[in-house]
Structure formats: C-alpha cells, structure tokens
Amino acid sequence: MSLAKKALEEGQGILRLAPTWVPRSFCVPGRRIKLHPDDYYVLGGARGGIDERWLSSTTPAENGPLTGENEGLSAVVVGSQGKEEQVLLKDVIEELQGEIIGSRIWEEHKSWPMYSKFFDNMGPLPHHIHHNDEHAAKIGQKGKPEAYYFPPQLNNHGGDFPYTFFGIAPGTTKEQIKECLMNFTKGDNKITNYSQAFRLQPGTGWDVPPGMLHAPGSLCTYEPQKASDVFAMYQSLVNEAIIPEELLWNGTPKERIGDYDQLMEVIDWELNVNPNLLETRFMEPVPVRNVDEMKAQGYQENWICYRSDAFSAKELTVLPGQNVTIKDNAAYGMIMMQGHGTMGEWDIETPSLIRYGQLTHDEYFVTEKAAAEGVKITNHSKTDPIVMLKHFGPGNPDLNI
Numbered sequence: 083m084s085l086a087k088k089a090l091e092e093g094q095g096i097l098r099l100a101p102t103w104v105p106r107s108f109c110v111p112g113r114r115i116k117l118h119p120d121d122y123y124v125l126g127g128a129r130g131g132i133d134e135r136w137l138s139s140t141t142p143a144e145n146g147p148l149t150g151e152n153e154g155l156s157a158v159v160v161g162s163q164g165k166e167e168q169v170l171l172k173d174v175i176e177e178l179q180g181e182i183i184g185s186r187i188w189e190e191h192k193s194w195p196m197y198s199k200f201f202d203n204m205g206p207l208p209h210h211i212h213h214n215d216e217h218a219a220k221i222g223q224k225g226k227p228e229a230y231y232f233p234p235q236l237n238n239h240g241g242d243f244p245y246t247f248f249g250i251a252p253g254t255t256k257e258q259i260k261e262c263l264m265n266f267t268k269g270d271n272k273i274t275n276y277s278q279a280f281r282l283q284p285g286t287g288w289d290v291p292p293g294m295l296h297a298p299g300s301l302c303t304y305e306p307q308k309a310s311d312v313f314a315m316y317q318s319l320v321n322e323a324i325i326p327e328e329l330l331w332n333g334t335p336k337e338r339i340g341d342y343d344q345l346m347e348v349i350d351w352e353l354n355v356n357p358n359l360l361e362t363r364f365m366e367p368v369p370v371r372n373v374d375e376m377k378a379q380g381y382q383e384n385w386i387c388y389r390s391d392a393f394s395a396k397e398l399t400v401l402p403g404q405n406v407t408i409k410d411n412a413a414y415g416m417i418m419m420q421g422h423g424t425m426g427e428w429d430i431e432t433p434s435l436i437r438y439g440q441l442t443h444d445e446y447f448v449t450e451k452a453a454a455e456g457v458k459i460t461n462h463s464k465t466d467p468i469v470m471l472k473h474f475g476p477g478n479p480d481l482n483i
Contacts, residue, residue: 095426156170157170195475199305200304202236206299228308232301280364295354306393370385371383
C-alpha cells in the first residue's frame, strides 16, 4: 500500500500535516507563531528569519537561489509515534486526486489551488502588488488574490506598525505613481504618500484582489491565498530598510524589465482608487447560521474570508466540554488556534512552543468525503474552547454571503 493510501486509511479521511516553516531574507520575525526562540534563525543569517508558517500548501516557496528542497510544501505524516513517515501533500493529491480534494476541484484544477499561511513580521512590508492571471501568465505563473485575518490568539502584541496601507488615494494621478516607480533607486520613493492606512483590528480581516497595492502591517496574519507566490515590491524604503531594485521587477517578463509602463499596467487602477475600501474590502466575521442555534448545539462558526471566489475560510469554536459533528461540502485544511480534544481519529491540541522540525497535532487536511459525512470534534476541556481556522479551495458550495 502506498503512503498516500495508508495516510487516507489511517486518518479515515483526515490527513495529519507537519509544520512547514518559511524564512524571508527581507523580514524580521514578529515571534508570534510559536516557534522556539532559538529557531527563528536556524537556517542561517543568509536565509533571514523564519516569519511564515505555510498551511495545507502544495505550492513551493519562491525564495531565491538558496531556497531549500521542498520549501513551502506541506508534508503528510503517516504512522504511529516513533515510526512516522512523511509524504508531500502535493504527491498525495496527485496520486489520489478527487479522493482527497473532491472531483469538482480536481477536474477543474488538477491540483489543490490554494494554501494559507501565518505571516508574522515585526514591521510593515513594502507597498507591493500581486499580478492577476493575465500578467502572471507572462512569466509562467498564476495570479494571486489573497485575504487577511488577524487571529486574537497570535496577536499578544501589535509589532512596530499595526496599520496596513491599501490602494491609492482618490485624486492621485497615474503620472504621480509612475514617478514614484521611476524614483525607486533614489532612496525613498514616497509611494505611500498616495495611499491610506487602516488600523488593524484582531478578529477582523481584509480582502486583497490581484492588482491592488497594499503594504501589510505588523499584526500576525492568517492569509488564505491562491496557489501562487508572484509579487512585485513598489516601495523602495520601509522601516529604514532599502528594498532591492530586483524586487521591483519581480514578476516582469524579461523583455519588459526597465519598462515602467509595464509596472503601471499591473495596477488595477479602478480597484485601487475606490473610495469605499471599508465597504468593499474589509471583512468582519459573519455567522455561518443562526448564532443561538449553533451555541445550543455546542459550537459557533463564522465566515472570516468570504469576498474571493478563489478561496474562503471559517473560524470554528467548539465550546468547553462539547461534542459536535460539523459538516462541510468541500475539502479543507485546518490549523488549531486554541484548546485540545479529538477530531475524528486524531488528537488535536494547540502547542505553545514548537522546535524547528518537530511534529505536532495542530494541523490537518480534511478530504471532501470526510467533510461531507461530518467531522466529529470533542472538546476535552471544561473551561477552554477549541478554536480552529479552516481554509477552503475555490467555489465553496456552502459560501452564500
């Protein structure tokens, strides 16, 4: 029996995943993703600090020439303690196809077309952009919509700058933005002079379509996104750190490097200058169904990412001492945020500290069949709720907002 089939049988449709850590050379870790303090720079100074944990990922990290083998790819853990083996989630899905992600997604995408991550930076990121499918295709990639949710459990401090710049301030001209891009190598190109920042609030989120300029703030962020790592940095100086010019042209076809009109074409202008960003991009949690009915059954579930058709996400809370069965009509990955208990055949728990390379029982992938039949979750605590985040692929049939 293959490892993929063994994993499917062992978990009765729920796959246990190993933590997947990703460094970023241009970031400073915020130290809120439970990695041991000695391990944030375990990969060496040249790789930078680890400030991301990727979840349910079949997408390799695009991290330059020093990128490690299988960096960014989630692994399925198979076997009992002390005898564990690992196989890439990507390989399990390629072998078992619709048995894992459902025939609907497999037939349309031939892959798991999203992943999520914890992004944990001490400071803000530069104002940057993700290409849409049309522009990403020019370099052989897919476009990248993404969304943010700020879990209260991971935000005991706000970092250096808990504000995110979104879009371009109404009244700004294209010539002004193009001039900023042409000044990229002259120090501070001052592009955020033409944007607006919003204070970030734990327990809420934002939707970020491709083509939208954004400079993420310093809260620890849960980020469901399309399976792509395409981006370009449009701000040259952030937190007194210079951004290399090569990142400005990241995602640009070789024949158009140096062409500032190409950089302007990537910007979805109408999306960016929309004066109603709070109305159109901000996301407060929305109950999946009547709150009183859910609490009477021992749980509460909210949609937390719901404005994109490329993915969606929920936050599930199982109340202390409760035993519930939760049904979904789509496959999903999940990560524990709080509490402990059981989910199907598995123990689930929320570690407070994780060593690099250590296995955990806080991350799983639920097949479409298991999700539709119903996942039984038992909260073993008399006082502490179980809280988990669930990330779904495109076209979730349950999403009706």
